[in-house]
Amino acid sequence: MSQKTYRVIQWATGTVGKVSLRHFIENPAIELVGVLVTNPEKVGKDAGELVGLPPTGVLATNDVEAIIAQDADCVMFAPMLQDIDMVCRLLRSGKNVVSTIGPFFTTDFSQAEVERLEAACQEGGTSFHGCGIHPGFIGDIMPITLTRLMDRIDRIQVFEIADKLVSPSVYIDFMGFGLTPEELRARPNCMEYAMPTFGESMAMVLAGLGKEVENLTEKHEIALARNDIPYPGGVIRAGTVAGQHWEWTMWTEGKPLLLYHLYYVMGDDMEPNWNLGQSRHRIVFEGNPQFEMTLTASPDAEGKHPFLGIIWTALLGATAVPQVCDAEPGVVTHFELGVVRPQGLVR
Numbered sequence: 001m002s003q004k005t006y007r008v009i010q011w012a013t014g015t016v017g018k019v020s021l022r023h024f025i026e027n028p029a030i031e032l033v034g035v036l037v038t039n040p041e042k043v044g045k046d047a048g049e050l051v052g053l054p055p056t057g058v059l060a061t062n063d064v065e066a067i068i069a070q071d072a073d074c075v076m077f078a079p080m081l082q083d084i085d086m087v088c089r090l091l092r093s094g095k096n097v098v099s100t101i102g103p104f105f106t107t108d109f110s111q112a113e114v115e116r117l118e119a120a121c122q123e124g125g126t127s128f129h130g131c132g133i134h135p136g137f138i139g140d141i142m143p144i145t146l147t148r149l150m151d152r153i154d155r156i157q158v159f160e161i162a163d164k165l166v167s168p169s170v171y172i173d174f175m176g177f178g179l180t181p182e183e184l185r186a187r188p189n190c191m192e193y194a195m196p197t198f199g200e201s202m203a204m205v206l207a208g209l210g211k212e213v214e215n216l217t218e219k220h221e222i223a224l225a226r227n228d229i230p231y232p233g234g235v236i237r238a239g240t241v242a243g244q245h246w247e248w249t250m251w252t253e254g255k256p257l258l259l260y261h262l263y264y265v266m267g268d269d270m271e272p273n274w275n276l277g278q279s280r281h282r283i284v285f286e287g288n289p290q291f292e293m294t295l296t297a298s299p300d301a302e303g304k305h306p307f308l309g310i311i312w313t314a315l316l317g318a319t320a321v322p323q324v325c326d327a328e329p330g331v332v333t334h335f336e337l338g339v340v341r342p343q344g345l346v347r
């Protein structure tokens with residue numbers, strides 16, 4: 001791997017984008033050369049100021065054409081909404097792209113997007129990599145890697161447990177916390193695209209194990225607040241939605257081989273109480289031998305374990321930048337990327 005410095009543009013500075021922006025400013029293997037923002041209050045501000053660091057000389061812009069025209073090795077793409085047209089333009093303009101929105105792997109759901117990205121990569125001589133903690137890491141490359149410790153696999157279960165009271169999130173309103181069950185059910189399903197998107201990670205595991213995707217099924221449970229739950233953005237009233245459990249099951253050869261559980265909760269004062277404990281990611285391997293892996297933040301001053309999913313999403317993208325830049329042109333999944341060798345972390 002070359003020792004060059006990689007010139008990076010940060011696209012969007014939300015909760016994920018701020019973490020990668022800070023990383024790029026501080027990592028000696030990276031040179032920050034641009035920041036694209038949409039928020040007018042951020043335009044013209046120094047990148048350092050946006051993340052509480054000294055000035056860098058790089059000013060945030062909302063001028064998309066200037067960013068497209070800018071010379072850079074890679075764009076870290078982390079806006080709220082997917083924009084495949086824009087990602088293709090960036091790829092055709094000669095910039096590699098790492099995106100936290102995916103696509104993560106080719107499935108029936110993502111195939112058309114992957115094909116467009118592949119064509120743009122070939123035109124621009126560039127590479128695209130979709131990654132994040134989940135989907136993109138804890139439910140795909142992690143279990144695929146750890147199945148090498150197994151003789152026989154019966155079932156794999158992946159848990160994402162996020163206590164949004166300990167780690168406040170932009171997704172509380174979006175996911176319908178604080179609504180009555182009736183209001184939640186009357187709303188369009190905010191996770192409509194989550195199942196097929198997480199399904200890309202699931203399909204990657206099956207591909208890694210040489211199995212065909214047969215079916216993907218969904219269950220959704222809610223838990224209601226027993227008492228009012230205050231949080232920094234408001235109050236979850238007693239009797240309204242304070243916890244949600246999404247369960248997706250991927251079937252192969254008539255069996256449920258891979259289950260994903262997403263538990264998003266506002267503390268633990270709710271009915272039913274799932275007794276989840278602290279925020280963490282956990283993978284349970286059933287078969288021979290049986291084992292499990294838990295990834296969690298070290299406890300903070302109050303002994304609580306913050307949810308690191310957002311930070312890990314940004315860092316998984318940021319640490320992949322050098323290898324994505326050095327990859328052969330095309331869409332690179334974990335299979336093509338191989339073992340990532342992060343640069344500039346030891347400092």
Ligand SMILES: NC(=O)c1ccc[n+]([C@@H]2O[C@H](COP(=O)([O-])OP(=O)(O)OC[C@H]3O[C@@H](n4cnc5c(N)ncnc54)[C@H](OP(=O)(O)O)[C@@H]3O)[C@@H](O)[C@H]2O)c1
Pocket residue numbers: 011012013014015016017036037038039042078079080081082100101131132133134135136170309310313
């Ligand atoms: N794979 C994973 O594990 C994983 C985990 C978490 C998040 N994600 C994905 O990563 C992306 C970023 O997440 P986040 O938590 O940082 O989101 P966020 O806090 O909502 O921030 C997204 C940023 O997008 C920009 N933005 C706002 N409105 C926009 C619009 N209408 N069109 C385009 N951009 C707009 C803003 O950037 P400025 O403030 O700079 O103007 C905003 O701060 C999301 O797409 C999310 O789904 C993936």
